[in-house]
Amino acid sequence: MVNLTINGVPVSVEKGTTVLEAARYLGFPIPTLCHKEGLSPYGACRLCVVEIGEAPRTRLVSSCTYPVEEGLFVRTASERVVKARRIIIELLLASCPQSKTIQDIASAHSVRRQRFRQEHEDCILCGLCVRMCKEQMMAGAIGFRGRGRSRSLGTPFDVKSDVCRLCGGCMEVCPACQARCTYNEPEKAICGACANLSPPCIEKEPFHDMMCYMTPCVACEIKK
Amino acid sequence: MNSEEIEKIVEHHTGRQGSIMTILEDIQSKFHYLPEEALRIVAHRTGRSLVDIYGVATFYKAFSLKPRGKHLISCCLGTACHVRGGQAIAEEFQRQLHVAAGETTADNEITFETVNCLGACALGPIVVSDGHYSANVNARKVGQIIRHTKAGVYRTSGDSTHDTFPLEVSCPHCRRSLLDNENRLGGYPSVRIRVSAEDRSGWARFSSLYGNFVKRYEIDVPENAMVALFCPHCSSNLQGDGRCVQCNAPMADVRVNEKGSVLSICTRKECSGHMLDLNGTTK
Numbered sequence: 001m002v003n004l005t006i007n008g009v010p011v012s013v014e015k016g017t018t019v020l021e022a023a024r025y026l027g028f029p030i031p032t033l034c035h036k037e038g039l040s041p042y043g044a045c046r047l048c049v050v051e052i053g054e055a056p057r058t059r060l061v062s063s064c065t066y067p068v069e070e071g072l073f074v075r076t077a078s079e080r081v082v083k084a085r086r087i088i089i090e091l092l093l094a095s096c097p098q099s100k101t102i103q104d105i106a107s108a109h110s111v112r113r114q115r116f117r118q119e120h121e122d123c124i125l126c127g128l129c130v131r132m133c134k135e136q137m138m139a140g141a142i143g144f145r146g147r148g149r150s151r152s153l154g155t156p157f158d159v160k161s162d163v164c165r166l167c168g169g170c171m172e173v174c175p176a177c178q179a180r181c182t183y184n185e186p187e188k189a190i191c192g193a194c195a196n197l198s199p200p201c202i203e204k205e206p207f208h209d210m211m212c213y214m215t216p217c218v219a220c221e222i223k224k
Numbered sequence: 225m226n227s228e229e230i231e232k233i234v235e236h237h238t239g240r241q242g243s244i245m246t247i248l249e250d251i252q253s254k255f256h257y258l259p260e261e262a263l264r265i266v267a268h269r270t271g272r273s274l275v276d277i278y279g280v281a282t283f284y285k286a287f288s289l290k291p292r293g294k295h296l297i298s299c300c301l302g303t304a305c306h307v308r309g310g311q312a313i314a315e316e317f318q319r320q321l322h323v324a325a326g327e328t329t330a331d332n333e334i335t336f337e338t339v340n341c342l343g344a345c346a347l348g349p350i351v352v353s354d355g356h357y358s359a360n361v362n363a364r365k366v367g368q369i370i371r372h373t374k375a376g377v378y379r380t381s382g383d384s385t386h387d388t389f390p391l392e393v394s395c396p397h398c399r400r401s402l403l404d405n406e407n408r409l410g411g412y413p414s415v416r417i418r419v420s421a422e423d424r425s426g427w428a429r430f431s432s433l434y435g436n437f438v439k440r441y442e443i444d445v446p447e448n449a450m451v452a453l454f455c456p457h458c459s460s461n462l463q464g465d466g467r468c469v470q471c472n473a474p475m476a477d478v479r480v481n482e483k484g485s486v487l488s489i490c491t492r493k494e495c496s497g498h499m500l501d502l503n504g505t506t507k
Binding site: 134139140141142143144145146147155156157161162163 | 260263273274275276277278279282283
């Protein structure tokens with residue numbers, strides 16, 4: 001067993017546990033995007049940053065890939081962490097504003113502006129689909145290609161892969177290309193519709209919850 | 225493309241961890257690029273998924289999925305080379321070869337590309353042709369580099385950082401020249417030596433370029449066998465006292481230049497082991 005302190009609370013966990021698992025075990029929320037239970041940790045999105053070490057020599061690490069150490073001091077929501085996390089959310093919004101997953105995270109962290117050059121990508125290169133395909137579906141049909149600016153996701157040679165069984169696992173886990181945020185102002189990076197308590201389905205009464213993309217939807221919950 | 229050759233390359237590396245890079249390097253050096261079929265064979269034979277192999281092949285700039293020429297010239301445009309005029313040299317290459325950077329000449333001889341840093345900034349501007357580094361290149365040297373590249377002067381078995389230069393090779397015993405002007409290797413006279421292996425004997429030709437390890441045997445020599453080398457004039461055995469640092473086989477000594485320097489070459493068929501002793505004197 002390894003003893004460490006998370007946000008001042010002493011905890012003892014098994015060797016090999018990650019800081020993220022230990023913090024969630026204690027109930028401290030850490031947002032994640034590229035982490036999924038059952039898939040190997042990857043550390044691509046950096047949303048799960050935490051501050052480790054003692055002042056004045058602390059540093060930020062991604063908690064999903066950092067194994068616990070004896071006597072480690074972890075802060076999951078210090079000023080430095082929150083600041084870094086909000087910048088990361090802004091960067092994610094800059095590349096993929098149409099992702100509902102990212103918009104939800106932005107709302108939850110009260111990100112109200114996006115100061116980087118706006119792009120409209122379909123992929124944030126989080127690698128969830130690659131790991132899903134390889135580790136859960138045992139196929140290995142898609143992967144990363146190239147590097148740097150030209151890094152992209154897909155099948156080798158851009159042809160249908162022989163090992164792909166069209167299971168749809170890659171789309172199921174994708175935070176960017178499946179759950180679309182359907183806000184009406186494409187020039188605005190931040191939607192904010194999910195953050196207020198008047199979801200669009202209230203105005204679209206005849207459709208009821210058929211058209212609603214919010215799960216759980218606040219309005220539906222109230223109606224019930 | 226020959227799938228058997230690729231199978232052979234993969235076979236050569238099987239059972240070793242992390243051998244994908246070396247397999248791809250070998251395929252690239254054989255075919256000058258990575259054919260799609262080759263990647264499929266590598267994936268199949270190594271038990272890795274094709275996308276892993278494809279990811280490695282597209283990640284490194286050294287690998288090319290498009291056919292390339294027989295020779296590769298890379299001109300460095302890193303910061304240090306750039307300020308010393310690398311750009312002008314790259315333009316001169318493009319003008320003389322009639323290709324843009326990253327393209328191959330129409331006769332499939334030379335692929336010209338620019339690279340961002342070769343890590344030898346003090347020697348800039350640098351041009352690398354077939355693994356041979358040419359330092360302090362200026363526009364006047366461009367034509368010479370292209371000529372030498374086409375002639376295969378720079379083609380060596382490994383990545384050599386030495387300059388290749390021709391040697392005057394003679395027998396250490398009778399001091400008569402071993403060079404054969406009529407049969408040339410790499411544009412220079414070949415070294416002609418009588419060899420015997422097991423119960424056969426015949427001729428062997430070596431390149432007279434130092435740093436170019438081309439060995440051609442006119443008799444069948446089994447792989448990794450040792451051969452005995454004899455002077456074609458006085459028939460004396462050239463075997464010396466030394467042992468090869470690479471494979472511990474006996475070395476054969478020949479005399480180079482007029483001052484009596486000694487070049488020892490490994491007598492094992494496949495080995496490129498050699499040693500040039502500029503101060504040594506022959507017996």
